[in-house]
Amino acid sequence: MSTLLPFDDASARRIARTYTTPDIVGQREHTLAALDLAPGERVLDVGTGPGQLLAAIADRVGPDGLAHGVDPSPAMAAMARQRCADRPGVTVTDGGVDGPGSLPDGPFDVVVSTQVLEYVADIPAALAEIHRVLRPGGRVLLLDTDWDSVVWQVRDRERHARVLTAWEAHLVDPRLPRTLGPALRAAGFDAVRVDVVPLLNTAYARDTYSAGIAEMIAAFVPGRDGLTRADADAWLADVRDRDDYFFSLNRYAFRAVRP
Numbered sequence: 001m002s003t004l005l006p007f008d009d010a011s012a013r014r015i016a017r018t019y020t021t022p023d024i025v026g027q028r029e030h031t032l033a034a035l036d037l038a039p040g041e042r043v044l045d046v047g048t049g050p051g052q053l054l055a056a057i058a059d060r061v062g063p064d065g066l067a068h069g070v071d072p073s074p075a076m077a078a079m080a081r082q083r084c085a086d087r088p089g090v091t092v093t094d095g096g097v098d099g100p101g102s103l104p105d106g107p108f109d110v111v112v113s114t115q116v117l118e119y120v121a122d123i124p125a126a127l128a129e130i131h132r133v134l135r136p137g138g139r140v141l142l143l144d145t146d147w148d149s150v151v152w153q154v155r156d157r158e159r160h161a162r163v164l165t166a167w168e169a170h171l172v173d174p175r176l177p178r179t180l181g182p183a184l185r186a187a188g189f190d191a192v193r194v195d196v197v198p199l200l201n202t203a204y205a206r207d208t209y210s211a212g213i214a215e216m217i218a219a220f221v222p223g224r225d226g227l228t229r230a231d232a233d234a235w236l237a238d239v240r241d242r243d244d245y246f247f248s249l250n251r252y253a254f255r256a257v258r259p
C-alpha cells in the first residue's frame with residue numbers, strides 16, 4: 001500500500017475541484033494579497049498543482065513578467081499547462097523541490113509554495129534550494145496545514161480520531177507549520193512573518209472544502225490502521241448527515257525575505 005497521497009489523474013481531478021470552492025478561492029486571494037506582486041516580476045510556483053494560483057500570478061505579473069510552475073506529478077503539470085495555455089509568460093515544467101539543483105535556476109523575485117512542503121521529506125534541503133533560486137531581496141511565501149487544528153462535529157469521536165490518524169499518512173508532516181518559522185531562519189531567511197488562514201464551514205454543501213476533503217479521507221483510509229471501507233463510510237455519514245455541521249481547519253502562511 002502506498003503511504004502518501006498519489007497525485008495521479010483521479011486525485012488531481014478531485015483536488016482541482018476542491019480548489020474551485022469559495023474556501024480555497026479565498027485562500028488564494030489571501031496568498032495573492034500577501035505576495036503583493038508587481039507587473040514584470042519573475043515568480044516560481046513550487047508544486048503548482050492544478051495551476052489556479054499560477055494563472056492568477058500570470059495575470060498579475062503580466063506579459064513582461066514570468067510565472068513558472070513546477071510539479072513532479074505529470075497529471076498536475078498537464079492540468080496546469082492546459083489551464084495557462086492562453087497566458088503569455090507562463091512555463092510549467094516537470095519536477096519538484098528536492099535536493100540541490102532540483103529547481104530551475106532563476107533568479108526569481110518571488111517563490112511561492114502552497115500546500116506542498118508538508119509532502120516533502122527534507123525541509124532544510126528544500127528551503128536551501130528555494131533560497132538558492134531567489135535573488136537577494138527576493139520574497140518567499142509558504143502555506144501549509146496543521147492537522148491538529150481540525151475541528152469537526154461528530155458523534156463517534158473514537159472512530160473519528162482513528163480516521164484522522166490514518167489520514168495523516170497522506171503526507172510527510174501533518175504538523176509542519178509549527179516548525180517552519182525556525183526552519184526558514186535556519187535556512188538564512190529574514191523578516192519571517194506568519195498569518196493564520198482559517199477554513200470554516202458551518203453547513204455541509206458540495207461546494208465547500210470540507211465536503212471535498214471528507215471524500216478524499218474516506219477514499220484514503222480503508223486498509224490503514226485496521227479501518228475498513230464500512231468504517232470509512234460510517235465516518236463520512238457521521239460528519240456529513242447532520243443538522244449541526246461544523247468544520248474548521250487552520251492553514252499558516254509564512255512570508256520571508258532572502259537578505
Ligand SMILES: C[S@@+](CC[C@H](N)C(=O)[O-])C[C@H]1O[C@@H](n2cnc3c(N)ncnc32)[C@H](O)[C@@H]1O
Nearest residue numbers: 007046047048049073076096097114115116119
Ligand atoms: C495539495 S497539492 C497543492 C497544489 C497547489 N500548490 C495549490 O495550492 O493549489 C500538492 C502538490 O504538491 C506536489 N508535490 C508533491 N511533492 C512535491 C515536491 N517534492 N516538490 C514540488 N511539488 C511537490 C504534488 O504533485 C501536488 O501537485
